[in-house]
Amino acid sequence: MRLVVAAVNERNITMPDLYPASRLADAAAAAGRAGLDALLLTPGPDLRYVVGYDAHALERLTCLAIPASGEPFLVVPRLEVPAAQASPAGQIGIDLIGWDETEDPYAIVAGRLGAPAAVGLADRMWALMVLRFQAALPGARQELASRALGPLRARKSPAEVEALAEAARAIDRVHAQVPGWLRPGRTERQLAADITDAILAEGHSRVDFAIVASGPNAASPHHTAADRVLRDGDTVVVDIGGTMPSGYCSDCTRTYAVGTPPAEFLAYYQVLKDAQEAACAAVRPGVRAESVDAAAREPITAAGFGAYFVHRTGHGIGLETHEDPYIVAGNAEPLMPGHAFSIEPGIYPGPHGARIEDIVVCTDSGAQRLNTATRELVSVPA
Numbered sequence: 001m002r003l004v005v006a007a008v009n010e011r012n013i014t015m016p017d018l019y020p021a022s023r024l025a026d027a028a029a030a031a032g033r034a035g036l037d038a039l040l041l042t043p044g045p046d047l048r049y050v051v052g053y054d055a056h057a058l059e060r061l062t063c064l065a066i067p068a069s070g071e072p073f074l075v076v077p078r079l080e081v082p083a084a085q086a087s088p089a090g091q092i093g094i095d096l097i098g099w100d101e102t103e104d105p106y107a108i109v110a111g112r113l114g115a116p117a118a119v120g121l122a123d124r125m126w127a128l129m130v131l132r133f134q135a136a137l138p139g140a141r142q143e144l145a146s147r148a149l150g151p152l153r154a155r156k157s158p159a160e161v162e163a164l165a166e167a168a169r170a171i172d173r174v175h176a177q178v179p180g181w182l183r184p185g186r187t188e189r190q191l192a193a194d195i196t197d198a199i200l201a202e203g204h205s206r207v208d209f210a211i212v213a214s215g216p217n218a219a220s221p222h223h224t225a226a227d228r229v230l231r232d233g234d235t236v237v238v239d240i241g242g243t244m245p246s247g248y249c250s251d252c253t254r255t256y257a258v259g260t261p262p263a264e265f266l267a268y269y270q271v272l273k274d275a276q277e278a279a280c281a282a283v284r285p286g287v288r289a290e291s292v293d294a295a296a297r298e299p300i301t302a303a304g305f306g307a308y309f310v311h312r313t314g315h316g317i318g319l320e321t322h323e324d325p326y327i328v329a330g331n332a333e334p335l336m337p338g339h340a341f342s343i344e345p346g347i348y349p350g351p352h353g354a355r356i357e358d359i360v361v362c363t364d365s366g367a368q369r370l371n372t373a374t375r376e377l378v379s380v381p382a
């Protein structure tokens, strides 16, 4: 078998580092611990995490079946066998079963699995496939694969941390260019188009989002860039991210100003910066995820802006932009080394708003920030 060591970035993280062959056994063991007889993983982040295969999501079934005990196998449409073989999945000796157009791939999976009592389905499996599996495996209780894979995916390996750091450096380079594109008279959409081009030019393989929210739109945390023209005195929330060739995602927010923003904005921007700093400082192993949310919320509430911080403090990030662990009240799970997540408090009183977001990794000695772009308010001349 040919061993392809594909360098995915300048620091030479290799695909085998990112997607080690041991993942299959780890996933099977996790399935057993979660009380599942098998995992059924269709194209998406769960499948990619386990064997590195970035498969096309199509109506034809591609499915990695991982019995808790027994041999895993990958069922793919005949025409996609070469693509599966060329992926990291092709390097680890997994049993690859191509199915022909007139065959029933669900029956192939069911026949090989026997009679499982419980199966874990990829969280992003299409309903089309969920129902076909229900019919093909009528005795199997269906659960989410994240019951088994969630804790594994949440704790990043050193190679995964480096892949996230590479993504963070790429998005930081985009933010460094934003002040040059920010001018009165331009529209949010024009700025978003410049950003979108730069996200790709700086090394991402896909743009996931480019939020440009100016003036009163800055008070809407998930505003879609539109035809509003930038004006003197605007604050502009720029929240951008993409997916790297490694599969790992970036996500970073900075708030900019055109000319001199209103005095009350400047007052709460400082509160926000302090809150973001306090939340980062609260990160260490054993601390509950909700304590990091509280650390961000307390100074904002104390300053009288608590009602305007309308979302959780953060979300895990990896092969998906939003994944475990969520940094939110009610999540008492303790942070562990390798957890990677955003810290992104916001204050949105209107007719302006602000958010500051970095990706951090929990290490033994606290939070390691992956984004390093300045958090001071960057103001461009009006």
Ligand code: ZN
Pocket (backbone or CB within 6 Å): 222
């Ligand atoms: Zn968001």
Ligand code: ZN
Pocket (backbone or CB within 6 Å): 251, 315, 342, 344, 357
């Ligand atoms: Zn985010």
Ligand code: ZN
Pocket (backbone or CB within 6 Å): 239, 240, 241, 251, 252, 253, 344, 357
């Ligand atoms: Zn974001």
